Amino acid sequence: xxxxxxxxxxxxxxxxxxxxxxxxxxxxxxxxxxxxxxxxxxxxxxxxxxxxxxxxxxxxxxxxxxxxxxxxxxxxxxxxxxxxxxxxxxxxxxxxxxxxxxxxxxxxxxxxxxxxxxxxxxxxxxxxxxxxxxxxxxxxxxxxxxxxxxxxxxxxxxxxxxxxxxxxxxxxxxxxxxxxxxxxxxxxxxxxxxxxxxxxxxxxxxxxxxxxxxxxxxxxxxxxxxxxxxxxxxxxxxxxxxxxxxxxxxxxxxxxxxxxxxxxxxxxxxxxxxxxxxxxxxxxxxxxxxxxxxxxxxxxxxxxxxxxxxxxxxxxxxxxxxxxxxxxxxxxxxxxxxxxxxxxxxxxxxxxxxxxxxxxxxxxxxxxxxxxxxxxxxxxxxxxxxxxxxxxxxxxxxxxxxxxxxxxxxxxxxxxxxxxxxxxxxxxxxxxxxxxxxxxxxxxxxxxxxxxxxxxxxxxxxxxxxxxxxxxxxxxxxxxxxxxxxxxxxxxxxxxxxxxxxxxxxxxxxxxxxxxxxx
Numbered sequence: 469x470x471x472x473x474x475x476x477x478x479x480x481x482x483x484x485x486x487x488x489x490x491x492x493x494x495x496x497x498x499x500x501x502x503x504x505x506x507x508x509x510x511x512x513x514x515x516x517x518x519x520x521x522x523x524x525x526x527x528x529x530x531x532x533x534x535x536x537x538x539x540x541x542x543x544x545x546x547x548x549x550x551x552x553x554x555x556x557x558x559x560x561x562x563x564x565x566x567x568x569x570x571x572x573x574x575x576x577x578x579x580x581x582x583x584x585x586x587x588x589x590x591x592x593x594x595x596x597x598x599x600x601x602x603x604x605x606x607x608x609x610x611x612x613x614x615x616x617x618x619x620x621x622x623x624x625x626x627x628x629x630x631x632x633x634x635x636x637x638x639x640x641x642x643x644x645x646x647x648x649x650x651x652x653x654x655x656x657x658x659x660x661x662x663x664x665x666x667x668x669x670x671x672x673x674x675x676x677x678x679x680x681x682x683x684x685x686x687x688x689x690x691x692x693x694x695x696x697x698x699x700x701x702x703x704x705x706x707x708x709x710x711x712x713x714x715x716x717x718x719x720x721x722x723x724x725x726x727x728x729x730x731x732x733x734x735x736x737x738x739x740x741x742x743x744x745x746x747x748x749x750x751x752x753x754x755x756x757x758x759x760x761x762x763x764x765x766x767x768x769x770x771x772x773x774x775x776x777x778x779x780x781x782x783x784x785x786x787x788x789x790x791x792x793x794x795x796x797x798x799x800x801x802x803x804x805x806x807x808x809x810x811x812x813x814x815x816x817x818x819x820x821x822x823x824x825x826x827x828x829x830x831x832x833x834x835x836x837x838x839x840x841x842x843x844x845x846x847x848x849x850x851x852x853x854x855x856x857x858x859x860x861x862x863x864x865x866x867x868x869x870x871x872x873x874x875x876x877x878x879x880x881x882x883x884x885x886x887x888x889x890x891x892x893x894x895x896x897x898x899x900x901x902x903x904x905x906x907x908x909x910x911x912x913x914x915x916x917x918x919x920x921x922x923x924x925x926x927x928x929x930x931x932x933x934x935x936x937x938x939x940x941x942x943x944x945x946x947x948x949x950x951x952x953x954x955x956x957x958x959x960x961x962x963x964x965x966x967x968x969x970x971x972x973x974x975x976x977x978x979x980x981x982x983x984x985x986x987x
Contacts (some may be wrong), residue, residue, distance in 0.1 A: 481954055482835050506982035507947055508930065510974055515927035517963045519856055521898070521917040523847030525867070525909060531815070531844075531882050531899060532833035536806040536859075539752045541826050548820050552811040559822050563807040570800040577793040583957055586777035599771045606760070606767040613753075613760035617682050620753035621697050624746040625681050628704050629674055632741035636711055639722075639732065640667060650711075652728060654720045660711065666707045673700055694754055701747050701781070781924045796972055812860070812881045813901050815839045815966060817860060831885050843902055845878065845915045848888055848895035856921055868914040877903040878917065923960060928974050932966035935959060944974065945981035 539561030546558050638641040638651050648667040650660060677700055684693055714720050715736045720728050778786075809822075819836035826836060845865065849857060857880060865876040879899040887894040900917055901911060934944050935957065946955045957973030974980065 478549040503949075505952075507628040507979045508982055509977060509979050510928045510930060510933070510970070512926045512928060512934045512976045515922070515924040515929050515961070515963075515967075515969055517923075517961070518966055519919045519921060521845075521847040521849065521863075521900075521902075521919075523845045523915050523917060524913050525843050525911055526846050527903050529811065531837050531839070531901075533558070533809050533812075533835040533837065533882070534832045535559075535809060535828050535830055535834070536870070537561065538618040538828055538830040538832075539563070539807060541822050541824050541828050542604075544820070544824055545824055546817050546820070548817050549953055550817045552815060552837065554811055554813045555663045556811045558817070558837075559807045560809070561807045561828055563804055566800070566804040566807060570804050570822045571796070573796045573800040577790070577797050578638070580790045584783070587783050587786050592646040596774050598769070599767070599774050599786065600827045601762070603767040603771050606764040610757075610760040610764040614686065614690065617690055617694075617753040617757040618686075618688075620750055621684065621693055622681055623672075624697060624701065624750050625677055626748045627742050628700065629678070629841070631704070631708070631742050632670055632674065635735040635739035636667075636708070638735070639715070643667065644671065650714070651721050652714050652720050654714050654717050659710065663710050663714065664706075666703075666710065669706055670704065673703060676819075690757065694757075697750060701743065701750065704743050705740075705747070708743060710931055711801070712736050712740060712884045779906065798952075809835060811837065811844060811881075813839050815842075833885075839901065842905055843909045843911065844881070845900040845902075845917055846891050847898055847900070847917065849883075851887065851894045851896065854883070854898075857898060857919065859883065861918045865900070865918075867909070868916070869910070870908065874908075876906065876909070878901060880919075885986050924961070927960075927969045928976065929963075929967045930970060930974075930980060931982070932962065932968050932983065933948070934980055934982060935968050936984055938986065944970075945984040946974070947981060 469692040476618065529561055541559060542562045543560045544558070545556075552558060562684050612877070631645075637648075639652055640648045641651055642648050646668060648664060648671070650667070652660075677696065680693070682697060684690070715728055715733045722728060770899075815837040817835065818838050820834075822828065822834040859880055861880045863878045863880065865878050866874060867870050867876070880898060881901040882899045884897040888897055889895070900915075929943065935942055936944070938954065942957050942959050943954045944957055945952050955973055958971040960969035962968050
């Protein structure tokens with residue numbers, strides 16, 4: 469036999485309390501007489517979770533106001549009897565740091581908005597001209613660095629040639645021939661042999677190096693010349709170190725056993741020092757050349773980017789930065805507002821316990837105001853639901869006098885910090901303020917207030933008892949062709965009545981066991 473589960477609003481409203489209305493469209497319950505199994509056929513429908521309050525319309529009267537964030541009271545802008553408008557600031561606690569933070573966030577937002585506008589407009593002609601000037605300056609610096617490097621290479625070659633031919637060759641016979649021979653003698657034949665061989669190679673290298681230098685000009689790619697010079701200097705440094713081992717050896721002789729003159733040792737030292745100086749000046753010139761080259765490339769690329777304008781991706785990314793800055797401003801303003809007491813509606817101040825210089829505790833009533841020409845709804849919310857209610861939360865109201873088709877809008881204007889015991893249950897007195905003045909609203913009318921916590925269309929939902937855990941996962945039991953099997957599901961929101969949203973795992977029209985037997 470098919471049974472339809474329905475929840476009427478009259479059943480749901482409890483005296484002075486609150487319930488949660490859950491509308492699940494299309495859930496049917498069956499009972500199998502043979503095996504006593506109850507099932508439900510799930511259907512897509514609206515999953516609406518509302519906190520519903522029954523209360524009474526009362527004439528506008530005292531609304532208690534306090535700070536959401538405690539602190540030392542620094543400003544009071546109203547006194548008893550003053551009329552205030554909705555949104556007016558009545559009092560504030562010290563919040564200079566929060567004001568500064570908000571100002572900083574607003575400035576950052578303006579900066580990000582300016583960047584976005586600049587990207588959308590593209591580079592200005594004046595900016596392009598400045599960048600073109602930077603390119604020209606970088607080109608001049610590069611040309612100068614290149615010429616300096618060319619001059620340095622030539623000077624390094626001259627010093628190298630002088631070091632060998634004017635300082636070292638005095639120790640050799642046939643130094644310019646293919647078989648030069650050092651005239652010094654040391655008891656190390658392998659060293660002498662290597663020096664003679666290296667001097668022959670040095671001669672070939674200097675000849676080749678001199679010819680390549682003659683071909684260098686301002687249009688030459690200097691990378692090859694740089695590599696050649698580095699290798700040649702390394703070869704010269706090694707050769708001079710070998711010669712120094714002989715000239716500085718106390719056992720070295722020449723010309724049949726004579727001691728080596730001190731001037732030869734000095735010339736060898738001078739040659740090595742000149743090559744070290746050449747290596748240092750060359751390295752400095754290479755660094756200047758490469759830095760200038762990199763600077764020119766950077767300037768040229770900047771010019772190309774400016775002329776090309778921002779890409780769609782650049783604009784999209786900057787737009788995201790603007791959105792982020794806007795969120796920062798909103799958050800900073802919300803934090804600042806916690807230090808303010810703002811009038812929730814037009815009214816008159818009837819109590820002012822706040823005093824400048826006093827320390828205010830959060831959520832402590834200090835100010836009372838009475839509405840002008842408006843009505844409120846007074847109700848009591850059980851503690852199990854009070855966490856879902858917040859100040860300024862919007863609500864829909866129906867009055868029994870006009871039926872469910874006539875809806876009024878309201879918002880939460882106060883929640884008592886202390887509980888009120890109703891029928892043995894802890895409740896919290898909550899007041900709702902009608903948003904608009906309406907002549908149809910009368911004091912004493914019964915009001916039904918609904919605050920939507922969530923409203924999801926096209927949802928499959930089942931009673932919480934249908935879902936069970938197994939091996940750390942969620943399952944339901946599904947009946948297909950009289951066969952029952954476990955089906956893994958992914959769950960979502962859970963209503964205060966225990967109904968569970970099924971995100972995946974069940975389809976519209978499937979039959980589920982209402983009281984599963986878990987093995």
